[in-house]
Amino acid sequence: MKAVRLHAKNDIRIDEIEKPKPKAGEILIKIGAAGVCHSDLHLIHMGIPDGAPPFTLGHENAGWIAELGEGVTDFQIGEAVMVYGPWGCGHCAPCQQSMENYCEHQSKSPILGGGLGTNGGMAEYMIVPSSRLLIPLHELQPEQVAPLSDAALTPYHAIKRSSSKITPSSFVFVIGIGGLGHMAVQILKKVYSATIIAGDIADDKLELAKKYGADYVVRTDRDTNSVVEEITHITGVKKCAVVLDFVGNNPTLVLGAQTVGLNGDWTVVGLGGGKLDWHCMNQPWGASLCTPYWGSRVELMEVLDLKRKGLIDIEYTTYPLSQALEIYDKLAKGQIKGRAVLTP
Ligand code: NAD
Ligand code: ZN
Incomplete structure (x- = not known):
């Protein structure tokens, strides 16, 4: 499958990589859309941490359940889901309160989430390590909502x-x-x-x-x-x-x-x-x-409810994954209105 990968400082490429297979407890998501965030530009300019392998970008993701790893029983194949982006340990008090954005162990891990230190959603498929990081979309379509997982959640949390x-x-x-x-x-x-x-x-x-x-x-x-x-x-x-x-x-x-x-x-x-x-x-x-960081999983559910009530709407344009490099260039030049969204 095709994936937008960060190889090193200022080095992003569209690579052909193998479709991943979920291990026990993991879920394979067929990506519907991945938002293009300005944080990716900061990341591209900083490069990946020393010794870390190249990874797939994209931390604003939504799609459908493609495959369930052994032991995952709370979601169905084909169900539309949003990926909650900040991945904490899942165990500390902030994580237990759904605030994985403030996981106590964040400073110890080079992985902040999919697309931020490990493979993200700018690809046809993505692995999510636990079903606690998924939110059912029900009637909402992945493409309409993928960027809300950061572009709306972060301001929602900051304002709240x-x-x-x-x-x-x-x-x-x-x-x-x-x-x-x-x-x-x-x-x-x-x-x-x-x-x-x-x-x-x-x-x-x-x-x-x-x-x-x-x-x-x-x-x-x-x-x-x-x-x-x-x-x-x-x-x-x-x-x-x-x-x-x-x-x-x-x-x-x-x-x-x-x-x-x-x-x-x-x-x-x-x-x-x-x-x-x-x-x-x-x-x-x-x-x-x-200096707030991202938002909680519960706040993301509230953001999705605002969307369902027709109170918020993201201004977005969809581009094919193959145009990712061009889109990052446009974003750096201030030429993107609202959000750019990549579809595989
Ligand atoms: P964006 O590129 O879509 O928007 C940036 C906007 O700022 C543009 O409209 C641009 O014209 C404007 N701008 C640039 N310089 C300006 C200036 N001097 N005065 C006023 N406006 C100016 O970026 P985005 O994706 O909305 O991200 C915004 C910032 O938030 C980035 O730095 C990103 O890394 C950061 N971010 C932080 C968090 C967090 O949790 N703290 C989460 C996501 C993004
Ligand atoms: Zn934690």
């Missing part, structure tokens, strides 16, 4: 942490309206009541933010002081109760620090590698800086 601060009178600033950011805008619009300000460096991304309910849009690729001025003109002196940064580079960190309000939440999701010369007086009193 700050839910007590997202009131009808508060402002939330969403920076970076890509795959994750355009889902954040929808979740804020449909589940919460705050006023949404969206920031990006491209007009087409800001159009997307408006389409999904942003109340204000701001171009951020100019002098930071003038961006901060524009935002405080909207919010008044109190500034933003929550800043959600889906970029995380130097300019957006500076912007976040200057637009979050007193006692606000400054949430950096983007892995843009930004550095900030932090000292205790450069953010407002009481403000919390947090």
Whole structure:
């Protein structure tokens, strides 16, 4: 079968590999679709950990059960499923509470999930190590929902942490309206009541933010002081109760620090590698800086329920697996609207 493999730093190839066979306890998934996340670009630029074998990319996966390993009895062949992406030990307290994104043993393992240190879903088939990592899709189609497993789950989790601060009178600033950011805008619009300000460096991304309910849009690729001025003109002196940064580079960190309000939440999701010369007086009193990671399995079930209720919808374009390299190139150049999804 064909698979999009990371071989080394900046070296991805479409290889022909053998269809895997599930061992006891494992499940073979026939992939319906795999989302293309910006985190893959960071991974491609960093390369695989020393000594690790090449692996198949793709950590936003959905498909159908193709084969059950010995002892797996809780799913049926042909059933449509979503793969819960963060794979923990399954045993520690956070894992038992469905928060495998915060597995206590994460730092000890080079494998964060399928497509993140071991084979993922940019292939015709993928092995999932345990049925606890699968969620039945019922009537939903894999292609419609695969990217929700990260592009919607991650902002959902980040926003939920700050839910007590997202009131009808508060402002939330969403920076970076890509795959994750355009889902954040929808979740804020449909589940919460705050006023949404969206920031990006491209007009087409800001159009997307408006389409999904942003109340204000701001171009951020100019002098930071003038961006901060524009935002405080909207919010008044109190500034933003929550800043959600889906970029995380130097300019957006500076912007976040200057637009979050007193006692606000400054949430950096983007892995843009930004550095900030932090000292205790450069953010407002009481403000919390947090760096949430992905989301829990239960939260993913809630995200799927939002989709079932018609409250959220991912803006996506489908491409064949054979175009993966071209799509990563487009993503790096900011030419993907919403999410790109690969189908085998
Ligand atoms: P994406 O490429 O789809 O979107 C990024 C958006 O940011 C684009 O619209 C781009 O125009 C915009 N942008 C770039 N520079 C900007 C700037 N200076 N100011 C404002 N906007 C700017 O990316 P994505 O897949 O949505 O991922 C976003 C980030 O979140 C990535 O860094 C990714 O690695 C990270 N991520 C983190 C987690 C986590 O759990 N913490 C999970 C998934 C993704
Ligand atoms: Zn664990």
